[in-house]
Every structure is written in C-alpha cells, then in structure tokens.
Amino acid sequence: MTKPHLIVVGNGMAGCRAVEEILARDPARYRITIFGAEPHVNYNRIMLSPLLAGDKAFDDIVINDLAWYADNNIDLVTSDPVVAIDRKIQTVTARSGRVESYDKLILATGSDPFIIPVPGHDLQGVVSFRDMDDVGAMLRAADAGGPDGEPGRAVVIGGGLLGLEAAHGLSLRGMKVTVLHIMPTLMERQLDEAAGWLLKAALEARGQTILTGADTAEIYGQGKVEGVRLKDGREIPAALVVMAVGIRPNVKLARAAGLAIGRGVHVDDHLVTSDANILAVGECVEHNGLVYGLVAPLWDMCRSLADALVATPSGYSGSVTSTKLKVSGIDVFSAGDFSGGEGCEDIVLRDASRGVYKRVVVKGDRVVGAVLYGDTQDGNWYFDLLKRQADVAEIRDALIFGQAFASGGAASANPNAAVAALADDAEICGCNGVSKGKVVGAITGGAVTLDAVRSCTKASASCGSCTNLVESLLAITLGDAFDGERSAPTVCKCTSFTHEDVRRLILEKQLKAIPQVMQELHWTTPDGCSSCRPALNYYLLCAWPGEFVDDNQSRFVNERMHANIQKDGTYSVVPRMWGGVTNPKELRAIADVAEKYEARMVKVTGGQRLDIFGIKKEDLPAVWADLNAAGMVSGHAYAKALRTVKTCVGSEWCRFGTQDSTGLGIKTEQMTWGSFMPHKFKIAVSGCPRNCAEATIKDFGVICVDSGYELSIGGNGGIKLRGTDFLCKVTTEQEALDYCAAFIQLYREEARYLDRTAPWVERVGLEYIKQRIVEDAAGRAALTARFHQSQVFLQDDPWAKRAAGEDYKLHQHLAEIRPAPRTLEMA
Amino acid sequence: MLPEWLDIGPVDQLPALGARTLPVRGGREIAIFHTANGEVYALANQCPHKAGPLSQGIVHDTTVTCPLHNWRISLVTGEALGEDKGCVPVIPVKIDGGRILIGRAAALAGVAA
Numbered sequence: 001m002t003k004p005h006l007i008v009v010g011n012g013m014a015g016c017r018a019v020e021e022i023l024a025r026d027p028a029r030y031r032i033t034i035f036g037a038e039p040h041v042n043y044n045r046i047m048l049s050p051l052l053a054g055d056k057a058f059d060d061i062v063i064n065d066l067a068w069y070a071d072n073n074i075d076l077v078t079s080d081p082v083v084a085i086d087r088k089i090q091t092v093t094a095r096s097g098r099v100e101s102y103d104k105l106i107l108a109t110g111s112d113p114f115i116i117p118v119p120g121h122d123l124q125g126v127v128s129f130r131d132m133d134d135v136g137a138m139l140r141a142a143d144a145g146g147p148d149g150e151p152g153r154a155v156v157i158g159g160g161l162l163g164l165e166a167a168h169g170l171s172l173r174g175m176k177v178t179v180l181h182i183m184p185t186l187m188e189r190q191l192d193e194a195a196g197w198l199l200k201a202a203l204e205a206r207g208q209t210i211l212t213g214a215d216t217a218e219i220y221g222q223g224k225v226e227g228v229r230l231k232d233g234r235e236i237p238a239a240l241v242v243m244a245v246g247i248r249p250n251v252k253l254a255r256a257a258g259l260a261i262g263r264g265v266h267v268d269d270h271l272v273t274s275d276a277n278i279l280a281v282g283e284c285v286e287h288n289g290l291v292y293g294l295v296a297p298l299w300d301m302c303r304s305l306a307d308a309l310v311a312t313p314s315g316y317s318g319s320v321t322s323t324k325l326k327v328s329g330i331d332v333f334s335a336g337d338f339s340g341g342e343g344c345e346d347i348v349l350r351d352a353s354r355g356v357y358k359r360v361v362v363k364g365d366r367v368v369g370a371v372l373y374g375d376t377q378d379g380n381w382y383f384d385l386l387k388r389q390a391d392v393a394e395i396r397d398a399l400i401f402g403q404a405f406a407s408g409g410a411a412s413a414n415p416n417a418a419v420a421a422l423a424d425d426a427e428i429c430g431c432n433g434v435s436k437g438k439v440v441g442a443i444t445g446g447a448v449t450l451d452a453v454r455s456c457t458k459a460s461a462s463c464g465s466c467t468n469l470v471e472s473l474l475a476i477t478l479g480d481a482f483d484g485e486r487s488a489p490t491v492c493k494c495t496s497f498t499h500e501d502v503r504r505l506i507l508e509k510q511l512k513a514i515p516q517v518m519q520e521l522h523w524t525t526p527d528g529c530s531s532c533r534p535a536l537n538y539y540l541l542c543a544w545p546g547e548f549v550d551d552n553q554s555r556f557v558n559e560r561m562h563a564n565i566q567k568d569g570t571y572s573v574v575p576r577m578w579g580g581v582t583n584p585k586e587l588r589a590i591a592d593v594a595e596k597y598e599a600r601m602v603k604v605t606g607g608q609r610l611d612i613f614g615i616k617k618e619d620l621p622a623v624w625a626d627l628n629a630a631g632m633v634s635g636h637a638y639a640k641a642l643r644t645v646k647t648c649v650g651s652e653w654c655r656f657g658t659q660d661s662t663g664l665g666i667k668t669e670q671m672t673w674g675s676f677m678p679h680k681f682k683i684a685v686s687g688c689p690r691n692c693a694e695a696t697i698k699d700f701g702v703i704c705v706d707s708g709y710e711l712s713i714g715g716n717g718g719i720k721l722r723g724t725d726f727l728c729k730v731t732t733e734q735e736a737l738d739y740c741a742a743f744i745q746l747y748r749e750e751a752r753y754l755d756r757t758a759p760w761v762e763r764v765g766l767e768y769i770k771q772r773i774v775e776d777a778a779g780r781a782a783l784t785a786r787f788h789q790s791q792v793f794l795q796d797d798p799w800a801k802r803a804a805g806e807d808y809k810l811h812q813h814l815a816e817i818r819p820a821p822r823t824l825e826m827a
Numbered sequence: 828m829l830p831e832w833l834d835i836g837p838v839d840q841l842p843a844l845g846a847r848t849l850p851v852r853g854g855r856e857i858a859i860f861h862t863a864n865g866e867v868y869a870l871a872n873q874c875p876h877k878a879g880p881l882s883q884g885i886v887h888d889t890t891v892t893c894p895l896h897n898w899r900i901s902l903v904t905g906e907a908l909g910e911d912k913g914c915v916p917v918i919p920v921k922i923d924g925g926r927i928l929i930g931r932a933a934a935l936a937g938v939a940a
Contacts, residue, residue, distance in 0.1 A: 183865055184843035193863035215839060339866050341889050341903040527844070527863045530885040530892035530899075553844035557883040557894040565894050569880040617883075814847040814859055814927075815835045819938050 003031045004103035006309075007092055009082045009253065011036025013045055014282025014298050015108030016064055021306035023072055029310055032074045033100060035092070037081035038131060041065055045131075046295055052135050052169030085257040087275055104309060107254055107265060107273070107280040111247040111293065116157065120219030126241045129166045134242075138166070141240035142173035151176050155228045155238040157216055159186040161323065163244035164199075167208055170242070178236050179203070180214040180228065190323045190334040192526045194350075195357050195373040197515035202330050211236075247293055249284045262286045269315040270308035271301055281305050287318060294321050322383045324376065333379035336369035336386045337361065344368065349400045352520040359526060360400055365393040378402040419472040428473070429459035429466045439470060443477045450474065467496045492531035494523050499535070499752035506543050514540065514551055528554075535753035538640070541676055542748050545790035552807070558638035560810065562798045563620055564611075571620060572613040574637035575627045576673065579647045579665035579685075580608030589630030593623055606717075607644030607682060609635055618811050624799035633797040640754075641676045642683070642744075645669040646694065650687030650704065659704035661687035664733055668702075671737055672744060674795040675787070678751040678760075681744065682716075696724045699747075699757040700740055705729075709736040713743055713769065714761035722758045725766045728774045742773050742780045745787035832921070832928040835859070838867060839925070846882040846891070848872055849929075854938035857918055858882035859927065860902050862889055868902035869920045869929055875900075875913030 006022070008015045011034050019032060036042075040058075047061035069076045077094065084093040091101045113128030115121055127137045138154075146152045152175045156167040159181025167177045179186075185196030186203075200210050215231040219241055227237040249264035260266040260274035264286030271279045271287075281301045283293055292298070297319035304316035322335030338361050349358045356374035360367060360382060366389050370382040381403040385392060392399055398406040424437035434457050447453045453470055454461040460470045474482045488498040497505070502521065511517045514536050518528060528536070533554035540548040558564050563571035575590065590610055594602050600614030615623055624634070637643055645668045648654065650661030665685040672683065684695035685702040695701030697715040701724050704710075708731040712724035727743070730736055746769065751760040761769060773780050802811075841847055841861040849857040849869075858872035858881050866889070872882050879895030889902045899908040905917040919930035 182839055185863065188865040213843075339862065339864050339889065342901055342906070344889075346888070525888065527887050529887050530897070533885065533887065553842065553886065556885065561883070565880075565883060567877065567895065569878075569883075809840060809842070809847065810845075812847075814840060814849050817833065817835075817849060817851040817854075817857075817934060819851075819853060819935060 003029065005101065006030035006032045006104045006106065007100055007102040008032065008034045008106045008108060009092065010034075010106075010108030010110055010282070010284075011038065011040075011042055011076065011078065012108060012110050012282070013042070013063070013295065014110065014284075014302065015106065016042040017298060017302040018106055018108060018281050018305050019072075019074065020064075021302045022310055025306050025310040027072065030104070032072070033077065034069075034074055035077045035080060035082045035094060037079070039079045040132060041069070041076070041078075043132075048129065048131075048135055049165040049169055052129075052138060052166065053172045054169075058132070082253060085253060085278075087257055087278070090277065103277065105278045106305070107278065107284060108282045109250040109253055109280075109284045111283040112250045113243065114246040114248050115243055116216065116245055118216050118218050120221065120225070121243070123219055123221050123225045123241075124223060125221070125225030125239060126219060126243065129162055129242055129244045130247075138170060138240065138242065139173065142170060142175050144239070145174075146176075146239065152240065153236075153238045154178070154240040154242065155180060155236055156242045156244060157228070158242075158244035158246070159183070159210065159212065160189065160244065160246065161187060163242070164203070166242045166244050167203075170240075171206065171208055175240070176207075176209075178209040178211065178238070180216060180230070180236075181210070181212045182215055184212050186210065186212065187332075187334075190371075191332065191373070192338055192359060192371050194359070194515055194518060194523075194526050195332065195334075195371050197513070198355070198357055198373050198519060199330065199332060201516075247283065249286070249291055251284060254280065254284070262289070264291045269304070269317065270313050271305040271316060272308065279305055279309070287316065290318060292319060292321065294323065296321055320383075320387050322379065324379065331372070331374055331376040333372040333376035334370065335379065335383045336367070338369035338371050346524075346526060347396075347400045348524045348526060350519050350522040350524075352522065357519060358400055362392065362396065362399070365391050365396070367392055367399075416472050416476055419469055420476050428469050429457075429461075432458040432461065434459035436473065439473050440477055443474060448474070448478060448482065491535055492529055494518075494525040494528050494532050495521060497521055502536070503539050503543070503750070506539055512540065512544055512548060514554060538676060538678065538753050542790070546793040559640070561617065561620065562624075562634055562638060562802060563615065564638045566613065568614075569617075570613070571615045571617060572611050572637075573615055573620070573623055573627075574605065574609050574611045574635035575632035576635040576669075577609050577632075578669050579645055579662050581647075581662060581666065582610075586630055586632055589627055589632065593626050596626070597623055605637070605644070607637075608646050609637065609644055611637065618813070621802050621805075621808065621811055625803035628797070628800055628803055634799040636673065639676065640679050641674065642669070642672040642681050644682055645672070646682070646684040646698070648685075648687045648692035650685075654687055656690060657687035657704070658706050659687060659709070659733075661685040661693065661702075661704050664702065664704070664709075664736065665693075667733070668737060668740060671741065671791075675744060675748070675791060676794060677744070677748050678753045679756045681747075681757070683740070697721065698724065700743055702736055702740075707731065709733070711736060711739055714757045714766075716756055716758045718756070718758075720758070725761060727766075727770065738784050739773060739780070741787040742783040743769070745783040745790075746772055748787075748790075749783075831931055833931050833934060835927050835929055837926055838865075838922060841867065841927075844886045846884075846886065848880075848882045849934075851934060851938060854935060855916075856880075857929070857934060859920070859929075860886055860891060862886060862902070867920050867922060867927055869918035869934075870900070870902065870905055871916040871918070873915060874898055875907060875915050876911065881915070 042064040044061045044063050050056040080094045080096045082092045083095050091099050093099050113130045127134045154170045154175045154177050156163045156179045159179050167179045170177050185193050186199050217229050217231040219228050225241050229235050251261050254265040255261050265280040267280050267285045267287050271281050273280050282298050300319045304314050307314040324333050344361050344363045347360045359371045361369035367385045372379050395406040422436050426436045428436050428439050439459050442457045447456050460467045517536050537551050537554040563573050594612050597619050599612045603611045605611050645665045647662045647665030651657035681699045683700045684693040684698040686693040686695040687704050701712045702709050710729050711727045713727050715724035846858050846860045856872040860868045874893040876898050879893040881891050883894045884891040890899050892899050898911050905915040907913040918933040921928050
C-alpha cells in the first residue's frame with residue numbers, strides 16, 4: 001500500500017518545523033514533498049541579522065542541510081514555488097508546470113514584507129529585510145561605500161525590531177545609517193515610551209541617526225536610489241533604502257484556492273483550514289483573530305499540527321509572546337500587555353546609575369506584562385509568571401527586584417525587613433559611600449528626619465535613588481517616633497523628589513529631556529502625570545534656554561491652544577495691548593474679529609486688555625491671522641508667563657503724575673513678554689503714590705515718585721489677597737527695568753512650578769530676595785543677563801506660527817460622521 | 828448591510844499623547860486619544876462632571892485629565908478615577924493596516940434616527 005502523500009508549501013522555518021514534528025511522532029506515516037521558492041535549504045530566518053552583521057556565515061544558520069532531506073526521504077523542490085491548488089482533485093501546480101497530487105497539504109507560506117507604496121519604492125536600491133537576496137543586496141551596498149571613499153549611506157524605514165536589526169547590521173558593515181520611524185518612540189509595540197527613549201539614546205550613542213515622527217513622502221533618484229524625502233521636507237541622501245515597516249501574511253495561494261481568509265488563512269485549534277485536507281501553520285495563519293510574527297508561537301502551532309496529523313489531536317489555544325531585541329549589547333525584553341488599563345498597576349524601577357528600567361504590569365495579583373531595559377536577566381521569570389498566571393500577592397513588594405530577591409523568603413518580601421537584615425557595613429548611598437551603620441548612627445544621634453540625615457551624612461543627598469532605603473532605616477530605627485513626613489512636598493506621586501531637588505539635579509546632571517529626567521531620577525510611573533509633566537517641561541525650558549525642545553503634550557490645554565478654554569469648551573482670545581494702550585486700528589480689528597467669528601462677548605480684563613469670548617477651536621488660527629494682520633500679537637493671557645503690565649497715564653496727562661508711567665509700562669512689557677514662568681505674572685506701573693494702576697497687588701510693582709522709582713514684589717489678588725513687600729528704591733528707569741528682569745529670573749529659576757510669587761516670597765523670605773537682588777550687584781547683573789539670554793528664544797509670537805499653519809491638525813476635526821445616507825467625511 | 832466599523836482615517840494623524848475630535852452630526856462629539864505606547868482609544872468628548880472637552884486634556888498612561896477641573900478619566904473604561912464618580916461612554920476602536928476603525932453602533936448611539 002502506498003503511503004499518503006503530504007505536501008508542504010514553504011521551505012521556511014514553519015514548514016520544516018512541522019515536518020520535524022511529524023517525523024518525530026511517526027517517521028513512516030507520510031511520503032513528504034516540500035516546495036520552496038528560494039534556492040536554499042531550510043535556514044533560520046531570524047539569524048539574518050547576525051548574518052548581515054558578520055557574526056555568522058550562511059552555513060551557521062542552516063537548520064536542516066541536504067542530508068536531512070535525504071535521510072528522511074523528503075523530496076525537496078527548490079526555486080519552484082507552488083502557484084495553484086486544485087482542491088477538487090487535490091493537486092498543486094508549481095511555477096515550472098510540475099503537478100503533484102496530495103492527500104494532506106500544509107500551507108507554510110509565511111509572510112511578505114510590507115512595502116509602503118510611496119513614490120520611488122520600486123527604485124533600484126530599495127530592499128526589504130526578509131531573505132538571503134536582501135542580505136546580499138545590503139552587503140553589496142555596504143561594500144560599495146560612498147563617493148570619495150566615504151562610508152556609504154543607508155536609510156532604514158521602520159524603527160521596529162526588524163528595522164533596528166537591519167540598521168545595526170549595516171552600521172557594523174561600516175555604513176552611515178539613518179533610521180526613520182513614523183511613531184514617536186522606537187519599537188512602540190514592544191516597549192513603552194521610557195524604554196523606547198533609552199533605546200534611542202543608546203543607538204544614537206553608537207552613531208546611528210534616529211528620526212522619530214518621520215513620515216516618508218518619497219524615495220527619490222534617477223533609476224536608482226539617491227535619498228529619501230520626508231513629508232516635512234527634510235531630505236536624507238542614501239544609496240540604500242531598507243524597508244522594514246512590517247510584514248503581512250502571504251495568503252495569495254490560499255485565497256486563489258478559495259480557502260477562508262481573514263488577515264491570514266483561517267485555521268481552527270488543530271491548524272486545519274476551511275478545507276479538511278489542508279492545514280496551515282506559521283505567519284500565514286490567523287488563529288482566533290490573531291496573527292503572529294514571532295517564532296515562539298510557530299513552535300506551539302507545529303506541535304499541535306503534528307498531533308492533529310499523526311497522534312492524538314491536542315489543540316492549539318494561541319500563544320503569549322515575548323520579545324528580546326537581538327541587537328547585540330543592548331538588552332531589551334518585553335512580554336504580554338504593558339499598555340495598562342483598568343485595574344492594572346505599574347511597578348516601575350529605574351536605576352539610572354546602571355542604566356536600568358524595569359516595568360512590571362500587575363492586574364489582580366497576576367503579572368500581565370513586563371518591559372525590561374538594561375537588565376533582562378529576569379525576563380524569563382516574569383514571562384513564566386505571566387504564562388502560568390501565578391498569584392504574586394505574596395512576593396508583590398519585592399517583585400520588581402527580580403527572582404533572586406523576591407524568592408528569598410518572607411524576610412525579603414517586606415522591604416523594611418530586607419533593609420533591617422543588611423549588615424552594618426552595607427552601602428546605602430552609592431554616590432557618597434555611606435554605610436548603613438553610619439546612617440543608623442546619625443539617626444540615633446538625633447537626625448530624625450530625611451533632611452537631617454541628608455545634611456549630616458550626605459546619604460540620599462546626591463542622586464537620591466537611596467531615599468527609600470534611608471526612609472526604611474528611619475522607620476526601623478525610630479519605630480513609631482518616625483512620622484514619615486518630609487518637610488518639602490514631592491513634585492507629585494510619581495517621584496520621591498521635591499521640586500527643589502529636581503531643579504538642582506536637572507542642572508547638576510545636565511538632564512535635557514523629560515524621559516531622561518524620569519529615568520535618572522527614578523520616576524515610578526512610565527510617562528508621569530498631569531502634575532509632573534508640565535512642571536518638568538517648564539524646569540527644562542528654564543534650565544536650557546534655546547536648547548530644550550518644548551513638549552507640547554506636557555502643556556495644559558491653554559498653552560497648547562494659545563487661548564483660554566472656557567466652561568463650554570470654546571476659547572477666549574486676548575491680544576497684547578502694550579501698557580494697556582490701544583488705537584482705532586487695533587480696536588477696529590478686534591471689533592471685526594468679534595463680528596466675523598461670532599464672539600459672544602468682548603470684555604475689558606482686570607489687566608486693561610480686551611478679551612474676546614466664544615471662539616471655536618477650529619477658528620482660532622483664522623482669528624490670530626486677522627489680529628496679526630492688524631499688528632497685534634498674542635497677549636499670553638493663557639500662559640504661565642508675563643500677562644500684562646498695567647499702567648496709569650502718569651506725567652503725560654495726569655496732574656499728579658511724577659514720571660512717564662505709561663512709557664515705562666510699555667518698555668517693561670516689551671522687555672518681559674513671552675517669558676515663561678512657574679505661574680502667571682503681572683506687573684503694574686503707577687505714576688504717583690495714589691497708585692491708580694494698583695501696583696501694590698502685583699507680582700512686581702513700580703510706584704513712580706519725584707525722586708525715582710519704588711519697587712515692590714510678591715503681591716497678588718487671588719484667593720488670598722496679598723499686598724507687595726517693598727524691595728528697594730532706584731533712581732533711573734533703566735535700573736527699574738534691570739531689577740525687574742533680575743527678580744523675574746530669580747523667580748523663574750528657583751520657585752516651584754505653580755507657585756505664584758506671593759507664596760514663594762513668603763517661603764524663602766524677603767531678606768533672601770533682597771540679598772540676591774539688592775545687595776549682590778554682580779549677582780543681580782548675572783540674573784538680568786540670564787533673563788535677557790532666555791528672552792532671545794522665548795520672544796516670538798505663538799499666534800503667528802499657528803496662523804501660518806504650524807500644528808494645524810490640533811485645530812481640526814479628524815473627520816466627521818454624518819448618519820446615513822452620507823456617513824463619513826474626511827477632514 | 829451597513830458595516831460594523833467606520834474607518835476614520837490613518838493613525839498617524841493623531842499626535843502622540845494627544846487627541847483629536849470627531850463630530851457626529853445630530854449626536855455627541857467623540858474624542859480619539861493616542862497613548863505613548865501607540866494605543867488608540869475613543870470616548871465621548873464630554874467629562875461626566877461638567878461636560879469638559881476631554882480631547883483637550885493631558886494624556887498620561889491610559890488616562891486623560893479633564894482640562895476644566897482635573898478629573899482623571901480612564902481611557903479604557905470611561906470611569907472617573909480616584910475619589911470622583913462618573914462614567915463617560917466608551918466607543919470601541921481597532922487599528923487595521925494603520926487606519927483607525929470605530930464601532931458604528933456606539934459612535935452613533937443617541938443620534939436621532
């Protein structure tokens with residue numbers, strides 16, 4: 001009796017693994033034929049990266065050589081892909097015309113690289129990263145080099161796993177590589193924002209250029225690739241473009257044969273397609289709505305497939321996947337679902353000195369996801385807990401420290417007990433080399449608060465990552481006597497650092513990006529919260545003028561929209577009126593805008609400006625354009641910034657006026673507008689002690705008198721009315737301006753975000769401010785100079801940019817839904 | 828038959844950690860959110876508290892903080908988090924081939940027939 005004929009379409013990893021599994025169960029059951037499109041024997045496709053990098057040769061990545069096919073009586077047909085299946089008479093036809101009949105057929109057609117259909121995608125020099133031919137083309141480009149003996153330039157489109165591996169290989173082959181990634185962070189499917197940012201920094205340190213948010217418009221070149229043009233107009237020259245943006249199941253053959261198809265070939269739990277004699281396995285299948293692009297699920301599928309064909313059907317129930325980056329030297333691991341959600345809690349550990357970021361997502365005492373960067377040693381342990389759905393309630397407190405620590409028994413499950421168990425000479429503070437004994441000694445010697453321990457031992461006083469350890473020691477040593485309270489509040493619940501700590505460390509450690517601050521300062525949440533993000537954005541903006549790139553998404557809506565949100569979701573708009581002075585042309589423009597955009601109210605503000613109410617978000621750019629056209633710029637009435645300089649008419653008109661208060665007010669406003677600050681900031685200049693401009697309830701007030709200018713600070717209206725404190729008297733206008741700039745800069749550099757000047761002055765004391773501004777002339781000059789330096793970058797009109805089309809999408813609807821018959825319109 | 832899902836455009840139109848709006852004629856406006864991980868969620872664009880436009884809030888993790896009074900709303904369930912109580916309708920979203928699809932029935936809920 002002849003054996004039933006099993007035909008496998010696809011000589012790749014899935015097809016051959018399926019055959020291996022079948023042979024392992026019953027080597028004599030089938031007569032087997034394998035068709036492959038490539039000329040090669042079965043090789044390990046995931047080793048293409050080491051092959052490209054030069055770590056391996058082709059022979060090293062062969063899984064089954066010709067002898068294996070011969071030993072198992074397998075008929076291997078290479079370079080001859082199957083092009084048709086006739087399910088009625090059970091035959092397959094290959095490209096060469098060869099026809100074979102089957103009893104059972106396995107489709108293992110894998111997937112095709114996705115090619116973005118941008119202009120130029122078919123130019124010579126555009127390759128995918130999928131098979132031996134691609135690697136060959138990449139190696140030839142690397143060997144060819146660039147003009148004048150320079151290294152060749154390559155662009156890799158796609159910052160996912162595959163793209164980064166391609167980029168790494170090309171870099172090692174000596175090419176200058178730019179990676180273009182459309183999403184804001186690398187490997188966003190596997191990594192969260194924080195880990196993606198660390199990865200980007202590490203790759204840039206290796207010499208690659210990584211452009212995120214980069215949208216390819218076209219690949220240009222005459223006949224062959226010369227470069228890539230982005231939608232924002234940037235051009236990146238390159239002789240090689242690797243498209244590694246993703247793969248999609250290759251279902252062409254199955255579709256033509258009339259099998260049920262979704263995103264992949266539909267299979268049941270036994271990998272059987274809609275035709276009982278045809279099975280499918282690997283990347284070409286869709287099981288239970290899921291399509292897999294990784295190798296681990298393939299092994300699971302092949303086992304179930306072989307069970308179904310040979311032994312007792314076992315059933316495949318889907319796979320949980322994990323990813324490890326294979327780029328050598330950078331350890332990244334991710335598994336499961338780390339996107340969070342209801343009932344999920346993040347446990348985050350950031351160890352800046354070791355470059356480690358770990359995040360474990362726990363839901364109802366079960367691990368549901370993990371992202372590890374820098375130390376992936378425990379990846380498999382977390383993955384195992386996840387797959388087993390193990391109850392981690394007992395070890396939860398110590399879970400993030402890894403298997404060795406968490407499994408160390410009950411003592412280490414309680415962080416305090418673990419610290420108590422440390423030897424006296426164990427190091428608590430790595431920065432300052434402070435031992436446990438020394439900290440405990442300080443506490444028993446009377447340092448009963450964190451600040452006291454910091455000042456007498458230096459422990460936790462530098463990077464602060466040992467703060468929790470010191471607090472544990474305080475709790476253990478003092479017992480109930482430790483109140484656990486810190487004297488200064490932390491920025492928010494995401495960190496144990498105070499505002500002052502964060503500001504100091506940003507400067508000391510030269511931190512220049514929000515994710516960098518979060519990593520270096522051990523933030524305990526992946527991307528902060530609505531309290532800390534705006535604060536960090538401001539602190540960085542203040543610390544690195546002209547260098548830090550403002551993060552729009554870390555700004556409150558008013559600053560993002562450059563207008564004030566009102567209770568009905570519309571906005572109000574305040575154009576700047578220097579010193580509160582206006583003219584017919586400006587008034588006419590405001591009146592026209594109010595009419596044209598159907599403003600519901602125009603109101604005079606407390607700061608002598610006109611506020612136009614009821615503007616729709618989508619109309620804002622047009623409103624600004626109209627106001628700009630009349631010469632008016634943004635009044636920053638929405639910003640944590642200089643709002644207004646209120647004035648009286650002073651000596652020019654008033655019988656009592658002693659100086660030109662209107663003129664000084666205008667000069668002051670022209671000097672200070674656009675300056676972002678911890679909170680809103682108001683100034684007033686009164687022409688005489690009658691104080692018609694109400695200068696003594698402003699953040700900075702000037703009262704003109706015959707002999708000069710009286711300066712006062714720290715006043716505000718608000719919930720708690722506070723009159724100003726007298727700072728000093730100066731004799732010239734220029735001095736008044738210089739002291740104003742110095743005071744603002746001191747406030748900008750030292751206050752906590754969302755502190756107005758009043759609470760700040762009360763906290764640090766008037767004496768301190770007098771000492772810095774009045775008594776220290778050199779210090780004052782330096783503050784003034786730093787203020788003017790930052791103004792170089794801050795004084796540009798945000799309205800003009802928006803009116804010119806920047807970020808236009810923020811103002812537009814994504815689309816509009818109109819119920820039938822016309823259902824949808826694109827914006 | 829009407830499709831179950833409505834294609835409302837490519838994912839790359841959404842700023843990371845941001846949101847955009849989708850008016851529904853005769854119905855309530857929808858806010859589409861993008862998290863740092865590239866996940867996309869949709870809620871009615873109204874805080875359960877004082878109807879604040881959630882699309883204008885700060886997005887962090889899988890929550891959005893309402894711009895009017897700082898209520899924190901879960902993008903996943905629509906529930907107010909913390910001490911606050913209230914819920915905003917969630918519209919099912921899926922991504923297919925880089926395009927955002929939203930559930931027709933939920934999107935059109937409440938539209939006068």
